[in-house]
Amino acid sequence: MKFAILSSNKPKAKKLAQDVENYLENVPLEEADIIVACGGDGFMLNTLHNLNNKRLPVYGVNAGTIGFLLNSANDLEHISQKIKQAKPTILYALKAEVIDIFGQNYNVQAFNEISLSRSSAQTAKISIKLNGKVRLHSLVGDGLIVATPAGSTAYNLSAGGQILPLESGLIAITPICPFRPRHWKGALVPNNVVLELEVVTPDVRPVKLTADQKLISKVQSVRITLDTSNPYTILFDPNHHLEERILREQFLEH
Numbered sequence: 001m002k003f004a005i006l007s008s009n010k011p012k013a014k015k016l017a018q019d020v021e022n023y024l025e026n027v028p029l030e031e032a033d034i035i036v037a038c039g040g041d042g043f044m045l046n047t048l049h050n051l052n053n054k055r056l057p058v059y060g061v062n063a064g065t066i067g068f069l070l071n072s073a074n075d076l077e078h079i080s081q082k083i084k085q086a087k088p089t090i091l092y093a094l095k096a097e098v099i100d101i102f103g104q105n106y107n108v109q110a111f112n113e114i115s116l117s118r119s120s121a122q123t124a125k126i127s128i129k130l131n132g133k134v135r136l137h138s139l140v141g142d143g144l145i146v147a148t149p150a151g152s153t154a155y156n157l158s159a160g161g162q163i164l165p166l167e168s169g170l171i172a173i174t175p176i177c178p179f180r181p182r183h184w185k186g187a188l189v190p191n192n193v194v195l196e197l198e199v200v201t202p203d204v205r206p207v208k209l210t211a212d213q214k215l216i217s218k219v220q221s222v223r224i225t226l227d228t229s230n231p232y233t234i235l236f237d238p239n240h241h242l243e244e245r246i247l248r249e250q251f252l253e254h
Contacts, residue, residue: 001033001034001083001084002025002027002031002032002033002034003024003025003026003027003032003033003034003035003036003083004026004027004028004029004031004032004034004035004036004056005017005020005021005024005026005036005038006029006035006036006037006038006047007037007038007039007043007063008038008039008040008042008043008046008063010039010040010063012063013038013039013040013043013063013064014038015063016038016061016063016073017036017038019076020036020038020061020076020079022076023076023077023079023080024036024079024080029054029056032056033056033057034056034057034058034059034083034235035047035056035057035058035059036058036059036060036061036079036083037058037059037060037061037070038060038061038063039060039063039064039070040062040063040064040065040066040067040070041064041066041067041068041069041070042064042213043064044058044060044069044070044234045069045111045112045212045213046213047060048091048093048111048232048234049109049111049212049213051232055230055231055232055233056233057088057233057234057235058232058233058234058235059071059083059086059234059235060234060235061073061076061079068153068154068245069150069234069242071086071235071236071237071240072237072240082237083235085237085238086235086236086237086238087235087236087237087238087241088233088234088235089166089233089234089235089236089241089242089243090231090232090233091111091148091150091231091232091233091234092148092191092226092227092228092230092231092232093109093110093111093148093226093227093230093232094109094110094111094113094114094146094148094171094211094224094225094226094227095107095108095109095224095225095226095227096108096109096110096114096209096211096222096223096224097222097223098209098216098219098221098222098223099219099220099221099222100216100217100218100219100220101202101203101206101218101219101220102218106216108209108211108214108216109211109212109227110148110151110211110212110214111148111150111151111212111232112147112148112150112151112154112155112212113145113146113147113148113151113154113155113156113212114145114146114209114210114211114222114224115143115144115145115146115155115176115209115210116143116144116197116199116207116208116209116219116222117142117143117176117207117208117210118142118143118205118206118207119206119207119208119217119218120205120206122204122205123140123141123142123179123205124139124140124141124142124143124199124205124207125138125139125140125199125200125201125205126138126139126143126144126197126198126199126200126207127139127197127198127200128144128173128195128196128197129195129196129197129198130189130193130194130195130196131193131194132194132196135187136181136184138180138200139175139178139180139181139184140178140179140180141175141176141177141178141179141180142176142177142178143175143176143207144173144174144175144176144186144197145159145161145172145173145174145175145176146171146172146173146195146224147161147164147171147172147174148164148171148191148226149164149165149166149167149168149170149246150166150242150246152164152172152246153245153246153249156172156174157249159174159175159176160174160185160186161174161186162174162186162188163246163249163250164188164246165243165246165247166242166243166246167243169190169191170188170189170190170191171188171189171190171191171193171195171226172186172187172188173186173187173188173189173195174186191226191228192226192228193225194223194224194225195223195224195225196221196222196223196224197221197222197223197224198220198221199219199220199221202218202219202220206218207219209222
């Protein structure tokens with residue numbers, strides 16, 4: 001196996017990448033079989049976004065804080081063996097077709113979540129349509145989150161959303177500080193639905209969209225689907241794989 005060792009610009013990540021190179025030969029990306037990404041969860045997401053059509057498996061090594069999508073930086077001397085024994089996990093990205101209030105079109109994707117949030121003093125007002133049918137005429141509040149299982153333990157969980165097992169086949173829709181309907185807790189929907197979100201009076205109640213690390217201002221409408229045609233592979237140590245982490249999150253004693 002040939003490895004392309006990448007790191008974020010942070011000193012700790014750069015130092016970690018240098019340490020990894022003591023045990024793995026670093027080759028150019030175009031020659032690699034596997035990417036070793038040194039950094040935090042943000043850098044891992046950035047690496048996945050930059051893969052484009054080069055679908056190389058990615059083994060992440062944590063140089064950040066949480067490192068939910070990464071492996072431990074301990075026992076680097078055994079990293080070659082750890083990669084050989086690693087368990088592959090397939091991730092699919094949400095893809096969104098976005099139109100802003102000026103009629104500009106954008107295409108973005110997200111492995112964790114797509115969120116719509118108010119960008120003024122006024123609450124956001126958003127309608128929700130599933131497979132062409134209106135399910136909620138007006139969600140009034142700070143916004144909403146559309147999360148994949150991989151992203152369900154992040155912003156989605158902090159906003160009160162449900163944790164989704166990786167193989168659940170579901171997407172979480174979670175309101176952010178809802179005012180109306182006051183007691184609406186969100187929804188879990190099949191991951192093959194077409195989700196359409198329309199911002200009501202976006203010129204008066206401006207809303208911004210965040211897709212992982214991409215930000216779009218003054219959004220008018222969003223069409224979201226799960227792109228199952230483009231699988232991405234992340235490698236995890238067998239005793240610390242993503243399915244186990246997601247399951248363990250549901251039984252944490254706080």
